[in-house]
Amino acid sequence: MATVSIAILGPGGVGGFLAAALARAGTADVTVVAREPTAALIARDGIAVESVRLGDFVARPAAVPQLAATVDVLLVATKAAGLDAALARVDAEPALVVPLLNGLDHVARLRERFGPRAVAGTIRIEADRPQPGRVVQTSRFLFVDVASDDPGPRPRIDALAAALDGAGVPVRIGSSEAQVLWSKLVRLNSLACVTSAYDAPLGKIRDDPERRPVLEACVRETAAVACAAGAAIDPERTLAELGEAHATLGSSMRRDIAAGRPPELDAIAGAVLRAGGRLGVACPTVAELARQIAVRAGVPAPAAA
Ligand SMILES: NC(=O)C1=CN([C@@H]2O[C@H](COP(=O)(O)OP(=O)(O)OC[C@H]3O[C@@H](n4cnc5c(N)ncnc54)[C@H](OP(=O)(O)O)[C@@H]3O)[C@@H](O)[C@H]2O)C=CC1
Numbered sequence: 045m046a047t048v049s050i051a052i053l054g055p056g057g058v059g060g061f062l063a064a065a066l067a068r069a070g071t072a073d074v075t076v077v078a079r080e081p082t083a084a085l086i087a088r089d090g091i092a093v094e095s096v097r098l099g100d101f102v103a104r105p106a107a108v109p110q111l112a113a114t115v116d117v118l119l120v121a122t123k124a125a126g127l128d129a130a131l132a133r134v135d136a137e138p139a140l141v142v143p144l145l146n147g148l149d150h151v152a153r154l155r156e157r158f159g160p161r162a163v164a165g166t167i168r169i170e171a172d173r174p175q176p177g178r179v180v181q182t183s184r185f186l187f188v189d190v191a192s193d194d195p196g197p198r199p200r201i202d203a204l205a206a207a208l209d210g211a212g213v214p215v216r217i218g219s220s221e222a223q224v225l226w227s228k229l230v231r232l233n234s235l236a237c238v239t240s241a242y243d244a245p246l247g248k249i250r251d252d253p254e255r256r257p258v259l260e261a262c263v264r265e266t267a268a269v270a271c272a273a274g275a276a277i278d279p280e281r282t283l284a285e286l287g288e289a290h291a292t293l294g295s296s297m298r299r300d301i302a303a304g305r306p307p308e309l310d311a312i313a314g315a316v317l318r319a320g321g322r323l324g325v326a327c328p329t330v331a332e333l334a335r336q337i338a339v340r341a342g343v344p345a346p347a348a349a
């Protein structure tokens with residue numbers, strides 16, 4: 045079988061890690077699509093990875109500022125706010141588009157641009173990009189979830205899964221798009237909201253008798269929205285996962301605030317509050333944490349409607 049070609053838009057913590065893993069394994073022809081300086085740097089020096097899962101290595105994917113060649117798969121790994129500008133760098137029509145952003149609203153945006161070739165995807169990883177071309181991956185957990193409600197893209201999803209599995213990144217094919225997106229969002233929204241509002245890692249919140257109930261309420265509210273949206277999410281299971289995660293686990297939202305970058309508050313907590321508003325599920329804890337994060341970060345607080 046021909047090697048699958050994979051382009052990765054946004055070689056940051058997530059995209060840079062996947063590009064480097066795939067390029068090192070040689071399970072795909074990999075090209076990163078990045079802003080000019082980042083593309084030039086990666087083309088020259090490669091991507092240096094420090095990973096608790098894959099070890100330390102340097103990999104050399106191709107890197108371009110504009111994607112002109114047709115590829116089998118486009119993995120989208122920008123932040124929500126950078127998505128539109130980054131999409132302007134894609135001239136080609138990929139056969140399959142898999143976003144790995146946190147949140148929900150980007151899926152509709154990608155469907156506008158790519159139609160049913162855009163499916164749902166999420167990634168569980170803790171990875172940071174301290175500087176362009178360098179990725180630090182710190183979680184023992186690592187896997188990608190993908191689902192398409194339309195059976196058409198399935199062969200290409202399977203080819204992507206084989207390439208990632210072969211590169212040490214396990215892939216699970218989910219039962220529905222809603223299930224994949226919400227099972228990530230319930231966990232992530234709760235983790236991002238509490239770690240960012242309190243500026244503390246998960247362990248410190250879990251062990252604090254005043255803050256632990258807030259984490260639990262956040263999980264329960266977000267799971268109730270998920271269930272109303274058609275995903276079967278058991279909040280007790282999410283709480284058990286958060287109970288087992290390493291104590292130093294933070295969130296990309298908390299790291300963004302610490303680094304003075306705008307957090308994905310609207311894309312994550314905002315998406316939950318809007319869905320809750322639409323579906324008639326009240327989320328007072330999520331709303332209050334989002335308000336506190338907005339004050340800390342100096343950004344507008346998202347609202348239910
Ligand atoms: N980091 C994590 O542990 C996890 C993150 N996520 C989600 O994944 C998504 C990506 O997060 P993360 O990897 O942390 O983000 P980063 O900020 O590390 O990376 C974003 C990347 O997008 C690139 N980018 C921004 N604008 C453009 C543009 N106009 N053209 C091309 N590239 C552009 C950046 O380029 P440049 O390098 O030039 O600045 C950067 O490489 C987010 O939605 C996040 O919530 C999900 C799970 C875990």
Ligand SMILES: CC(C)(CO)C(=O)C(=O)O
Nearest residue numbers: 167168169170232295296
């Ligand atoms: C919580 C985590 C690390 C889990 O995948 C994540 O998705 C994020 O910080 O954006």
